[in-house]
Amino acid sequence: MPSQSGPIVIIKRKGGHAAHHGGAWKVAYADFVTAMMALFIVLWLMNSSKQVREAVGGYFKDPTGVSKKVGNGQTGSGDNFMLSKDNMDKLKEELQKSVQEVKVFDKIKEQIAMTITSDGLRIELMESDVGTFFPSGVAQPNDSGREILIKLAEELGKLPNKVSIEGHTDAKPFSRSGGAYGNWELSTDRANAARRIMQESGLGPKQVTQVRGYADQRLRTPNEPEDASNRRISVIVQHLVKPEAEADAPTEKAPPQKTEPAPAAAHH
Numbered sequence: 593m594p595s596q597s598g599p600i601v602i603i604k605r606k607g608g609h610a611a612h613h614g615g616a617w618k619v620a621y622a623d624f625v626t627a628m629m630a631l632f633i634v635l636w637l638m639n640s641s642k643q644v645r646e647a648v649g650g651y652f653k654d655p656t657g658v659s660k661k662v663g664n665g666q667t668g669s670g671d672n673f674m675l676s677k678d679n680m681d682k683l684k685e686e687l688q689k690s691v692q693e694v695k696v697f698d699k700i701k702e703q704i705a706m707t708i709t710s711d712g713l714r715i716e717l718m719e720s721d722v723g724t725f726f727p728s729g730v731a732q733p734n735d736s737g738r739e740i741l742i743k744l745a746e747e748l749g750k751l752p753n754k755v756s757i758e759g760h761t762d763a764k765p766f767s768r769s770g771g772a773y774g775n776w777e778l779s780t781d782r783a784n785a786a787r788r789i790m791q792e793s794g795l796g797p798k799q800v801t802q803v804r805g806y807a808d809q810r811l812r813t814p815n816e817p818e819d820a821s822n823r824r825i826s827v828i829v830q831h832l833v834k835p836e837a838e839a840d841a842p843t844e845k846a847p848p849q850k851t852e853p854a855p856a857a858a859h860h
Contacts, residue, residue, distance in 0.1 A: 680712065716827075720821075741786055741793070742793040753829050757827055759778075759783030760822060762819060783804060786827070812824060
């Protein structure tokens, strides 16, 4: 009887795919890279200057760079602040908070006005009928006037911005010394007295660009020329022009120079 055994066929069946591992390893790898980056930053900061460390630390406290100036004077670095057309509101808020620390603030708050203008931030210290900041007819400020000027100087001295100071009177005629000293002299002397106090209290020696006395030529309330609010000191914090704006400004071209024709060669 012939053998019925044929070739032996072995059938191997593959098992199912192994379970998917998911993306957990990616999270672990990302954490590892972040930790290494943090380590390198710490090592770099340890070997950096104090100014760089303050700037980096200040960035994490205030990434937009709109708080008070502490470091190198550039907007967005550390706790620095530079008044420009884009962030004048921020400085106004900072100064309003600062002057509230003055002891007599509750008595003088109605006499302080801060206004954003095309020139920058205008801070006005307005007189009242009883003389809030200056005694009547006197160029030197009283204790309240001195205190608020010192506080402003401490804050504005942290900025790179330039400052101008103005003195104003009302339209009521004032004279002494036989008419040799009047509204013009008084407004100028008050502005200059404010400058001296502010520069002694933190304002930079080169920050003040102008000290002007206007007498009654720029009344705050023209309809009431003798109102006490017209007697005031104005401190104008000028905004800074961004470098790119200066670069875009048109420059004057030098006029073409005339060239004299070369002398003809002599023929022998």
